[in-house]
Amino acid sequence: MSPLYWERHPEGPFATLIRVAATYCSPDADEEAYEGLQRLAKREDYEDMQVFKAELREALRDPSQLPDGELSESVQYDDGSTEAFLRRLWRDLYGDEPFDTPRDQ
Amino acid sequence: MGARDGLQDEPDISVPDTPRQLALADEPADGAQPVSPDDPRSMGEVYAETRQRADGGWEPRQFDAPRSELGRFNPERAGLPPISLDAADEYIAQHRTTRPWLAAAETASPEARRILVALDAGGGHGHIRHEGGVTEEASMRRAAYREDPAQLDSEKRTRGIDGLKPDDRPHRCGDIATRVTDSEAFATAFARGVEHPKVRALLDLPFDPDVRPGEVTVPITELLDADGHQFCTGWQLELGGETPDAARQNRADWLQARAGGRDFDGPEPKVRPVSTFEGGEMLFVVGRNRTGDGYEIVTMYPRPPWPGQ
Numbered sequence: 186m187s188p189l190y191w192e193r194h195p196e197g198p199f200a201t202l203i204r205v206a207a208t209y210c211s212p213d214a215d216e217e218a219y220e221g222l223q224r225l226a227k228r229e230d231y232e233d234m235q236v237f238k239a240e241l242r243e244a245l246r247d248p249s250q251l252p253d254g255e256l257s258e259s260v261q262y263d264d265g266s267t268e269a270f271l272r273r274l275w276r277d278l279y280g281d282e283p284f285d286t287p288r289d290q
Numbered sequence: 291m292g293a294r295d296g297l298q299d300e301p302d303i304s305v306p307d308t309p310r311q312l313a314l315a316d317e318p319a320d321g322a323q324p325v326s327p328d329d330p331r332s333m334g335e336v337y338a339e340t341r342q343r344a345d346g347g348w349e350p351r352q353f354d355a356p357r358s359e360l361g362r363f364n365p366e367r368a369g370l371p372p373i374s375l376d377a378a379d380e381y382i383a384q385h386r387t388t389r390p391w392l393a394a395a396e397t398a399s400p401e402a403r404r405i406l407v408a409l410d411a412g413g414g415h416g417h418i419r420h421e422g423g424v425t426e427e428a429s430m431r432r433a434a435y436r437e438d439p440a441q442l443d444s445e446k447r448t449r450g451i452d453g454l455k456p457d458d459r460p461h462r463c464g465d466i467a468t469r470v471t472d473s474e475a476f477a478t479a480f481a482r483g484v485e486h487p488k489v490r491a492l493l494d495l496p497f498d499p500d501v502r503p504g505e506v507t508v509p510i511t512e513l514l515d516a517d518g519h520q521f522c523t524g525w526q527l528e529l530g531g532e533t534p535d536a537a538r539q540n541r542a543d544w545l546q547a548r549a550g551g552r553d554f555d556g557p558e559p560k561v562r563p564v565s566t567f568e569g570g571e572m573l574f575v576v577g578r579n580r581t582g583d584g585y586e587i588v589t590m591y592p593r594p595p596w597p598g599q
Binding site for chain 1: 502506596
């Protein structure tokens with residue numbers, strides 16, 4: 186069985202968030218990859234990022250909704266907690282834009 | 291930035307091997323033998339191999355490579371530069387001093403050697419950090435202390451500085467470090483993985499400089515046959531009763547305190563051998579190639595079965 190959450194649960198909750206975060210933020214991704222994600226976050230032609238942003242909002246609103254341990258296992262962040270990682274990610278990608286709004290504008 | 295770009299001309303490949311540093315990894319496994327005076331291995335390597343045998347069930351063995359199959363490998367299918375058998379030999383002769391991990395390729399079959407050299411000429415680092423040229427000790431220390439096997443300066447390696455990135459950036463490693471212990475097995479898994487539909491789906495994506503295709507896994511049994519797991523070893527960060535998040539944070543804080551010469555209240559990081567790779571997967575990570583105009587496999591390494599790592 187795959188250790189990758191999105192391979193085990195391709196339609197599972199937060200599958201896009203976890204896949205994208207692992208792809209661009211795990212130890213296997215370098216700074217260039219992270220910079221690519223920052224550019225992608227500003228592009229409107231990349232559908233994956235719309236889903237990603239919506240799931241990131243949901244996760245920030247209530248991190249307990251995330252499948253247990255999957256984000257940590259996939260991303261291997263050193264931020265100390267899921268909340269700290271998600272907040273850093275939002276800040277790096279969307280700056281001061283509030284995440285706690287009803288829907289993406 | 292490619293794997294070749296961050297290297298120094300005069301590498302120091304000695305490995306820190308003090309009793310204090312070894313004590314940080316954990317207690318020796320039962321049955322550890324004293325090092326014979328004529329054993330060429332370091333104390334640290336004997337310790338790591340002994341633990342891997344006792345706790346990971348590993349035994350050194352040689353992979354029976356499908357040489358004719360490897361001979362048909364086309365590097366360009368993997369986004370790598372084409373290379374002949376003779377050119378591979380010349381490449382090793384030219385770079386063996388500054389790229390010591392090529393020693394593993396030097397002793398491999400000509401067909402496997404050509405694959406490993408093609409990888410080295412690309413931008414990937416799987417063969418540098420996860421292949422037979424990496425020792426058990428180096429793999430153990432990577433998981434425990436984030437020491438990069440690709441870092442040739444021993445002082446920088448001890449400080450956790452990445453060996454392939456510019457500007458002395460810190461090396462990152464998750465809570466597990468693994469390797470394929472035989473160069474022929476590594477080359478075979480890579481060559482077969484390149485043609486696997488899941489890997490091809492990522493390699494064949496239209497190139498976009500902002501997009502990283504990502505990660506996929508393939509069962510080890512599909513790449514190295516039924517006993518392929520016996521050519522894989524790994525070391526995993528011990529949680530010490532904490533969550534994985536807290537254990538990694540503790541390791542990061544401990545390393546930062548050590549680098550700054552400060553005391554730290556938390557426990558020293560410890561690692562243990564991965565108990566088995568039977569039922570495990572090979573992870574392929576696809577990203578931008580060295581020249582930034584296409585995709586290649588930037589790394590490949592084994593993962594233990596899920597769950598139960």
